Amino acid sequence: MRRRISDNTLWFWVFVGPFAVGLALFTYVPLLWSVYLSFFDAHNTVSPTDFVGFDNYTAMLRDGAFTSSLGTFAVFSLFIVPATYALALALALMVNRTRRFQAFFRSVFFLPAACSYVVAALIWKLSIFNGVRFGLANTVLGWFGADQTAWLSTTHPPWYWLVIVTVRLWLQAGFYMILFLAGLQRISPRLYEAAAVDGARPGWQVFRHITFPQLRTTSVAVVLLLVINAFQAFDEFYNLLSDARGYPPYARPPLVYLYYTALGQGQNLGMGSAGAVILALIVAVVTVFQARWFGLGRKEAD
Structure with missing residues (x-):
């Protein structure tokens, strides 16, 4: 018996050890x-x-x-968090109600999550929202007689937010759709049968009183992940807005600013590290506050 436990421990460290060492060397040591x-x-x-x-x-x-x-970051969060939440939930509800080809639609909507943020940002910048008449968005506007728009350099109105939010929305909505699908499939069919017996009408009434409340835990997790990911926004901002002249003074999220502070011309690693610690503390405080606000981990009353 003791030898079997010893063998299990050995094989545990054989498989987990390399990952633990890598995590320590490339994550915890740099953080400290x-x-x-x-x-x-x-x-x-x-x-x-x-x-x-x-x-x-x-x-x-x-x-x-x-x-x-x-x-x-605050402006970006106000745009991207509710938009991603609503789109991911809507996609999950549609896919969950699909009787045929459900696996196909699930894969199609999730596929953008596997795409590189850099590649997607360049496609948005060079093909869709290009500031010349060859861009897809300006081509469509030209069909209706509208003028060309320099999407990424126009600050009044700030059209660059449309580009940034749509690329992030396309990239991450499918991932959160999968989370909502998992939550929907955990809802007992008996609840819907009981609602039908009680006279609840299918559609909004059932969604409001049964489906949405049963997705509370999933919703909390999705909102927390969305806010944390918004704090970590870098690739799409940097690749969309920067050019040979550098990065413009507008729409500069924390990680882009810290990148230029620590690795830019000044090479001030002390200031950059202090900003990173402040940002990490803000993320931790916001996450804990949200978890307490939504009652995450709180035992439900019997």
């Missing part, structure tokens, strides 16, 4: 080193000696560009 750098004056070096305490944190919080990047 970033926290360490945030307390030092680290210009062009990852092994600084000049301890500055919380000066980097104070400078970041007083930096208007950093606080503006947080505002960009």
Whole structure:
């Protein structure tokens, strides 16, 4: 018996060990080193000696560009979180009601999630929302006699938000659709049978009183993941808006700002690390607040 337990432990570490070592080396060690750098004056070096305490944190919080990047995140979240939630739920409801080819539609809607953010951003930038008459969006507008629009450089009105939000929506809606599908398939058919016996009309009434409340846990998880992913937005912003002249001063999310702070011309790794720690703390606080607000993990009353 003891030998069997020992063998199981050995094989556990044989399979899990390489992943654990990789996780420690490429995730936890860099995170801890970033926290360490945030307390030092680290210009062009990852092994600084000049301890500055919380000066980097104070400078970041007083930096208007950093606080503006947080505002960009807030605007992006207001657009992308409810839009993705609504679209993913609608797709899940339609696919779940499909009697034939359900696997086909599930695969088709999920397929964009496997696409690279960089590739999708370049397709949106060069083919769909190109600022010249050859772009698909301007071609369609030309059919109705509308003028061409420079989608990514027009700030009044800010058309660039349409490009950024639609590419992210296309990329991630299918993934969250799968989460909602899993939640829908966990709902007991007896609930719908009881509702039919009680005279509930199919459609909005059943969805409002049965389907949507039963998706509460899934909805909380989806909203949490959407907010965290919005904080981590980088690829689509950088590849859509940057060019040979650099990145424009508008629509600069936190990770793009920190990228230029730590790896740009100044190479200020201390300031960049402090901003990363602040951003991580904000994500943690927002996540905990949302979990408490939605009652995640709270035992339901009998």
